[in-house]
Amino acid sequence: MKELGVLKSKLAEDMEAVRARVRDELRVEFQGEKEKMEADHAEELRRVREQFQTEREEFQKEKEDLVRLHDVAKAEAVREAQVAAVRQYRSSPSFGKVLADAMTKTVIAIRKKVCPENPGVRWNTRAMVEHVQMWLREKRSLEPDTESEDEKDEEGEDESSEARDGETGVAADKVAVDAAAEEGGGECNCN
Structure with missing residues (x-):
């Protein structure tokens, strides 16, 4: 009976050691996966921000071009209207x-x-x-x-x-x- 008790105690110690080793291995693996996911997330976030900044700059440039074209068209229309008014007035x-x-x-x-x-x-x-x-x-x-x-x-x-x-x-x-x-x-x- 005494030997059986010793065997049970040794088996319990071995099982606890196995559990501890498995927990450590899982913790290390989980930590590695967590760090990899965080790195991937940071890289994806940086790429999205760069793409957003590029699209924003392109949109701003297109907006400025449209405003410039509008100003040119408006100035041309005003000049043509003035010329027509002067021509009409001089002929009256x-x-x-x-x-x-x-x-x-x-x-x-x-x-x-x-x-x-x-x-x-x-x-x-x-x-x-x-x-x-x-x-x-x-x-x-x-x-x-x-x-x-x-x-x-x-x-x-x-x-x-x-x-x-x-x-x-x-x-x-x-x-x-x-x-x-x-x-x-x-x-x-x-x-």
């Missing part, structure tokens, strides 16, 4: 009257400003009109050429437009001269 019958009124107001304004500070200056109406005409010519020479290539080929229409503009300018000059003369005479008399 009221253009000569508006130009004459503007020249008349400018002549009268110059007459009123020439007086107290410069009593020795004498500007007659014709000189002031010529001054305004020179200013208008300089201003028009600085304006950009808004005609397209197709419109430049229409020589007949351009010549008739130039002739009409010349007639309008002459009529406007005459109206301005008459209006300024009626406003206060030929010269500026400060006294």
Whole structure:
């Protein structure tokens, strides 16, 4: 009986040692698998972040390109609308009257400003009109050429437009001269 008890005790110790060894082996294997899964997860997360950043940069670039194209198209549309408006306005019958009124107001304004500070200056109406005409010519020479290539080929229409503009300018000059003369005479008399 004593030997049987010793055998049972030894068997129990052996079984406990086997259990401990198996637990250690499983713990090491589990730890290795855990570390491998964490490394794989970190690598996958890094790859996804890089892909997201790349797609975000591409999207931002496409957005900037679209905004730039929109701005260019908008500016072109505004320029075409302005050119059309100027062309329509210059071809309207009221253009000569508006130009004459503007020249008349400018002549009268110059007459009123020439007086107290410069009593020795004498500007007659014709000189002031010529001054305004020179200013208008300089201003028009600085304006950009808004005609397209197709419109430049229409020589007949351009010549008739130039002739009409010349007639309008002459009529406007005459109206301005008459209006300024009626406003206060030929010269500026400060006294």
